Amino acid sequence: MNDQIADPSHDYRVAEALLAFWADAGVDACLEDAPIDRTHVAPAPAAKAVARATASVTPLVQTGDALGEARRLAASATTLDELAAAVAAFTGCPLSGMGATQAVFGRGNPDASVLVIGEGPGAEEDRQGQPFVGKAGQLLDRMLASAGLTDRVFITNTVFWRPPGNRTPTPQEQAICAPFVERAFAILKPRAVLLLGAAAAKSVLQVDEGIMRLRGNWRDWRLAEGAVSAPAMPTLHPAFLLRQPQAKKVVWADLLALAARLDGEMLEPDS
Numbered sequence: 001m002n003d004q005i006a007d008p009s010h011d012y013r014v015a016e017a018l019l020a021f022w023a024d025a026g027v028d029a030c031l032e033d034a035p036i037d038r039t040h041v042a043p044a045p046a047a048k049a050v051a052r053a054t055a056s057v058t059p060l061v062q063t064g065d066a067l068g069e070a071r072r073l074a075a076s077a078t079t080l081d082e083l084a085a086a087v088a089a090f091t092g093c094p095l096s097g098m099g100a101t102q103a104v105f106g107r108g109n110p111d112a113s114v115l116v117i118g119e120g121p122g123a124e125e126d127r128q129g130q131p132f133v134g135k136a137g138q139l140l141d142r143m144l145a146s147a148g149l150t151d152r153v154f155i156t157n158t159v160f161w162r163p164p165g166n167r168t169p170t171p172q173e174q175a176i177c178a179p180f181v182e183r184a185f186a187i188l189k190p191r192a193v194l195l196l197g198a199a200a201a202k203s204v205l206q207v208d209e210g211i212m213r214l215r216g217n218w219r220d221w222r223l224a225e226g227a228v229s230a231p232a233m234p235t236l237h238p239a240f241l242l243r244q245p246q247a248k249k250v251v252w253a254d255l256l257a258l259a260a261r262l263d264g265e266m267l268e269p270d271s
């Protein structure tokens with residue numbers, strides 16, 4: 001035992017085992033560049049209140065700056081390729097500094113009649129720089145193909161950098177990225193929008209209902225300026241379907257309703 005501790009390669013193996021343990025537990029991102037001093041003595045309650053108050057002011061200012069920058073960059077793009085470049089140049093989303101390796105904007109037909117919006121990139125998307133290329137994306141592709149929609153979609157997300165540990169993006173992170181999502185909508189002018197999962201549906205439609213109530217029902221998505229609008233259909237996220245395959249049938253009904261609407265029929269899915 002003592003020999004093992006003295007052996008430097010043992011320390012290395014222990015560190016590796018510890019990292020593997022954390023990775024198995026889902027901890028796969030390092031959030032801070034510098035270590036946190038947890039031995040620091042807690043400040044007095046009054047000092048804490050001051051720190052809380054300033055923390056809630058600073059992000060607001062930063063959010064305002066970032067939002068302004070996002071709007072300016074998004075407005076300068078006139079094509080989806082230019083928009084992808086604008087997203088890549090944007091440094092104001094907090095997620096871009098939380099371990100994501102690159103911006104992930106969109107893939108698909110730049111003349112698509114359907115804009116598909118997911119939640120945010122996962123690990124595989126972060127590696128490849130394309131949305132929905134992991135297991136959930138492969139399932140999405142199979143379902144779109146079965147509904148005859150493959151060449152009729154352009155796919156993006158509410159945020160363009162992988163949230164650490166694949167957590168759900170916060171409403172603030174989604175709001176900072178929203179000018180790019182809205183610009184994609186304005187450039188593409190799709191005939192319909194498919195919203196994958198609760199986080200996408202709530203962020204785009206600005207509603208607070210659960211996805212089980214929202215799915216399968218058409219809502220109007222209209223930009224503030226009123227120039228662009230389209231019917232939007234929330235449905236369940238394909239990652240959810242990987243865990244709950246029995247729910248595929250309702251998503252299938254939603255996709256058929258979407259395809260029927262594009263083809264001019266008004267077929268309402270059962271909700």
Ligand code: URA
Nearest residue numbers: 118119120121131132
């Ligand atoms: N889940 C999403 O919401 N988006 C992706 O791009 C991949 C998985």
